[in-house]
Amino acid sequence: MGRDSEAGQGDMRRSRIRVAACASVLLVAGLVAAGCGGSADDANAGGVPTLGFMTWRDQTGLDEKNFRMCEKQGGGKYRIASVPMGPSVDQAREQLTRRLAAGDSSIDMINLDVVWTAEFADANWIIDLSKRVEPIKDQYVGAALDSTYYKKKYWAIPVGTNAALLYYRSDLVKQAPKTWEEMAADIKTVHETTPDINGFVFQGASYEGGSVDATEFLLGAGAKILDPSGKHVQVADGDGAEYAFGWLHDLMKDGGAPKVVTTFMEEDSRLAFQKGDAVFMRNWPYAWALMNQDKASKVKGKFDIAPLPGFDGRSQASVLGGQNYGIAATSKHPDLAWEAMMCLSSAPVQRIKAVKKGEMPTLKALYTDGSLDKDIPFLDVLAKGLETGVNRPTTPYYNDATIVIYQAYNDVLNGRLSPKDAVKQMQHKLQAAVDGKAEI
């Protein structure tokens, strides 16, 4: 082999090496850049501050309309960009806490579920709004306002509230039951003539909604969950909790509710009820419009609503759902955020959201000024529910506590735990949870 060709091969080898070396270095650099890219701060494009609003994904487009309306009202001082979260409460909380824990400064306003106040305030994720809320607090429904209150401070403003209702088949039951015991008796009566229909559907699954139902049953039987300090669990005090769980146990055993209710969330109950498969349903107001409008609904005009029953001679409780707006601790524009929040929770916005999305207003005036009577015929029933409305336990460890509550409740419904054992277990595990020592 001649020298020339060897030299030629050497050249080729060299250039191949260079290409390979360049390529591998570029590849790594490219991957690293891709991983870190996209963090450029585009929040200040055009000089107008953009307020990041972490809120529920909205398919109706109504939220976007309100954002634009408020931007105009603010005279172009700010823009609102929503960062959607959801779809379930549990998932929304995960998405939110991940950002807040990482100190994401692109979030200014947060749509808070009513049960998050204590946890978020304790973690210093939202700022104290007492000075701003104090002067206007009398405008709000008391129980809704309470959900923003923690450690003697207001951490948010209430923008939407909700109390559950009892839906019943007015073609099968003449009069709405006043107590849960009456309802169970009504189911037995209906079963005598119509044995195929399910009795009562509600939220029995092992998730946050289960805790809401469970809390209603427990408080309705006169039980207490936490003392006012939020430090001592009182579930096992008195016989309330055992009575409520005992009633649920019997309801399931006697066929008053289908076994599958232990997997039900809100929509599952609604679908069963609107299919004509159940006599009673516990659900939020949103179901009313859907079951009257949905083409597939078989119960149009055949159902009515009533305030949630209580237990005979004991008590009655509607656990409030709803939303509050708070300001993120990392926000660079708290004043603008407040201004935007006030606009987004003003009477006209609350009114249209009540009609279009079933989010009930928090402004007292809207319940009495008659402007909603035509669109929401059950407004008086709802107002009654709000009067007796209670909030879920207030503790920064709510997330640990709720798991204990919905698991015990689900286990009772499934027959895996006797009512007595469930109460004992709840007392013990809840205390550990609010002590910040939740068991694994």
Next chain:
Amino acid sequence: MRSPFAVLDRLDERRLGLVLVIPAIVLMLIVAAYPVLSAVWMSLHRYNVKVPQDYAFIGFSNYARILASRTWWTAMETTVGFAVLSVTCEFFLGLVMALVMNRALGKATGAVRVAVLVPWATITVVTALAWKWIFTPTFTFGALNWVMGLFAEESCVLCGRWTSILAMVFADTWKTAPFIALLLLAGLQSIDGEMYEAADVDGASKWTQFTRITVPALKPAILVALLFRSLDSLRMFDLAYVMTNGANDTKTTSMLSYDYLIRRLDMGVGSAMSVLVFVTVLIVAFIFVRVLGAAPEGADKVKKPKRARRSAELESVTDAMGRAQIA
């Protein structure tokens, strides 16, 4: 001007090769080793992101807490139960499918291969949701009504612990049996047909041919299929998360670590759980390669040194993996 790469020209082939893989190794360390090591490190601390100031080294306390808890062992039972049942079902179903495809389809295999992969290519969360609806007859979603007829209106599959686990096994088998079938089919097609002809001449029965020729020749593919599926199912999260959300003690170990890492932001306990899942998977992988991955028949007679035998095993495994990819 001297090129910055000129130094490479002076290296011999072997060193040059090493230099050239350095970027890839660095990348591997960044994306694979760093997260694992940092999880191990975090698992030795008390660290909740909600209270970052309360950060302390606590040794193995997190592990002690986890291993002493009933919840963890219940989750372990669920996970292992699911893994054993699903891998068994998938394997036998997949094997039958592969044998049928190998024999019966001839030229149509290409199209069938693609068709068979559809369940496997569907996102698990989507299939999990579909199965959840199918197993819960009370849901009414038009198109699925006819499927729901399969299950009695009164039955509640997702209401009990083991019925829920069986429902997940069912959903998982539906999804991954075709994947195993394809892995095994690739193995089957590489078997030399002359071996069967020779066996026919010798008067061996079909069953003998299957146990003496097919199974030994298929061993590397079987090993890879079982290994992949076992490791996957021991890390199972999505099916349980969607179908039961952990109700009735159906939380898997991965779900439990998710609970701590993502929902409670407890990096200490969560990381310790992840490390335990990792170790479980590692042990299973080790058992597979070590115990089941014995060299092909006949090879033991020629007493190869241990190292050579191990590399032969590895070779057959990587070989099968390569073939699976081609398939």
